[in-house]
Amino acid sequence: MNTSNIELPAWLEVVVIPILNIIMALFFAGLIMLAIGVNPFEAVRIMLNGAFGYQEGLGYTLYYTTNFIFTGLAVAVAFHASLFNIGGEGQAYIGGLGVGLVFLALDSVLPALLLIPIGIAAAAIFGAAWAFIPGWLQAYRGSHVVITTIMFNFIASALMVYLLVNVLIKPGQMSPESRYFEESSWLPQMHDAFAWFGLSITKTPLNLSFVLALICCVLVWIYIWRTRWGYELRTAGFSESAAVYAGIKPRRVVVSAMCISGALAGMVAVNEIMGVHHRLIMNFPAGYGFTGIAVALMGRNHPVGVIMASLLFGVLYQGGAELAFEIPKITREMVVAVQGLIILFSGALALMLRPWVVRLYLMVRPVREVSA
């Protein structure tokens, strides 16, 4: 029976099936744990405790989550226009360049109140610009965006190495990184922000960009489902010919969707550069751009789903680190393998269990009669 065109209620589609997928992934992860002689339940306990059990762990979890939300949203927006942006990595990196250039030039001149919005804007604009080129090439020259965005990751990487080694490096040191920015440009850490209200929490890398990420989720939701431009984006994404019929210019949609996507990816730099490192360093996107693809896939390209999936990956990152620390038998690579299983079952095999769910649903559901 072909079940792919049978509609399921939303709660099954966005809650039950993803949870089943994660259970499947955890089951196989558990088998691996057993194989190396680790009690899987103990491992899960350590992971969850590491991710949520104490303030520092929670802070790190949410700090990772922030990056995933940005890159997940980036992939999701492009996906609604039927574009597969896998250049989040490079766009984030170049977003960092934007922050770096602006701050290196202005951080001693401007006050924090101006620096921070300018830094955020620079991250977004540079990220957007880096995505604009593949977008334009796709729209007007037919170069496939999947190929060009991958290539642009490499170009971004090479460019940043050159700039950091030869141009932006702080004179008189070996390490390829820029000087520290003035403290006025630092995005407040969450513990600082809490301190404004007289609350004291543990110091972690978590900073206000987490709030920015949540705001972005709301804005993306409004943009895609509640604005004319989002409507045009979805129209062009679903059916180019319908878009043309409706007087929408699909090429413009491609370019603008890529720019918005790139801007969101560029926001990773706000979290990493403005919030944590306070200087331009090498390789700060550290794979967040790629994981964003899995996040968007798992989150069904919906901001709420993206938040949930980001949180899951945040837990895996932070809890996984804790796990590798607590149980010597579990190496960093093991943790990566578990992440891989989750991506496999939630992304590549996301619909594997669906036919059975559909069958169960059809068996249980009371059938209403409808005259054809």
Next chain:
Amino acid sequence: MVNEPISTAETSVPAVASTTSDSRYAIELKKISKRFGAVRANQDIDLAVSKGTIHGIVGENGAGKSTLMSILYGFYQADSGDVYINGRKTLIKNSRDAIAAGIGMVHQHFMLVDPFTVLENVMLGAEEHALISRSATDARRELLRLSDTYQLTVELDQPVGELQVGEQQRTEILKALYRKADILILDEPTGVLTPQEADQLFEVLKSLKHQGVTVILITHKLREIMDITDTVSVLRQGQMVAHRNTSDTSMQELAELMVGRALTETNHQRSTPLPTDAETRIKTNNLGVVDEHGKTRLTEINLEVKSGEILGIAGVAGNGQSKLLEVLAGISSPTTGEFMMNGHEVTRDKPMGPLKMRQLRVHHVPEDRLKLGLVKAFTAAESSVLGYLYKEKFTWRGLLQLHNIKKMCARLMEGFDVRPGNPKLKSASFSGGNQQKLILARELDKSPEVLLVGQPTRGVDIGAIEMIHQKIVDMRDGGCAVLLVSVELDEIMALSDRIVVMYEGRIVAEVNGRDADKTMLGLMMANAHTGAAA
């Protein structure tokens, strides 16, 4: 596959050769039921088709014809009921089982690989040897024998993409026969053919019948049923409502059985001549289009549509009508010539997009509703503003006014009897006819001054056709200039005040709607009306 001999001859099938024993039937269906979610597509269908006959199945869109045939061909499994092929109970789980049981299917949309030759297409999936050349030799011999036996002539070494539609269809039939089909199902086979090509097809079908092949013809064209079938069954809302010997029934009776009520045939031409001061809303001047591949699509199109008239464009599908509609709607621009649209000139260098067209109150009901007219993944409400978001009522500072949109959609649905009338449902979940009604509602509701309509009733129920025709005529009577493109001659003739015929991108004839004659139009469509009309 379960094959067991049938024991008894208990059959509840009336009318169709009920005195013969079961093994005389090529196909016998007993109590076939199929449900999709809440929709009962087939309910207790009984059908018996005698060997070596041509049996017609008629029914409106959504009556369950396609579902029934899909069950027979193994695309779907029936929820209950049995299928007997040549008197044996047969379980058909996929098309491979169907082919093994001797069933061949010619789909409405051909399943051919265009760059492959006829021979390669026929062999595809049925190559017997590892080496193509050896299979090809065998296949060629067999195909020559088949085309000889059944008078099915096709040039075997021609790429399928270069063939006429009728020849492509014969290729499909050859494909089925090559796979040893003795039961041939044809789904709406004449939809894409000229009347003359259709006649050729019927000759082939008759010759197949004389060689003992059983033919099942699914169509909504009653004339064809009367012309060629021996027996006919009528489906309505998932149920078989009648079986008849064709000689004992009439088109009138079949139409009424299909719809479930009496029908009146009406002609909609203007009763009064067009006032002399009627404003010209569309005027083309030597309009021509050469597409991106350098192929000429339209040549020297000169036509004029005035306020208050319907100009019908007749022609076999693919003779430039679609392109003409596209150009007039602003989707693509002309390469030569120009046209005036509601007072505005459009040329290659001065193109005008669909949005501008709509703002000039030029509205367009596209031919391909699924690709152009709506977005399947959108809700009905979202689809109901496709192209009209520039209106302030629907967006305010870029924000969608969902409340207004839904309200307007609900109103459209009520006015055009779109069922189910729920703006929140996905566009894809409506039947073809209801999707079409939604699109028509969207385009007609905003009192256009020019209406471009393509295939307004393709895949629409007979009952809804009357309503749609009436709405178009109401537009005309309200002073709208209507340009109607349709491959249904009946439709063109019922609605058009004037008719132009297109052939290979040119206008080859123009006739007055009242004087139009079906045979004459058919010949014009094949460009065979002048000289020795052979």
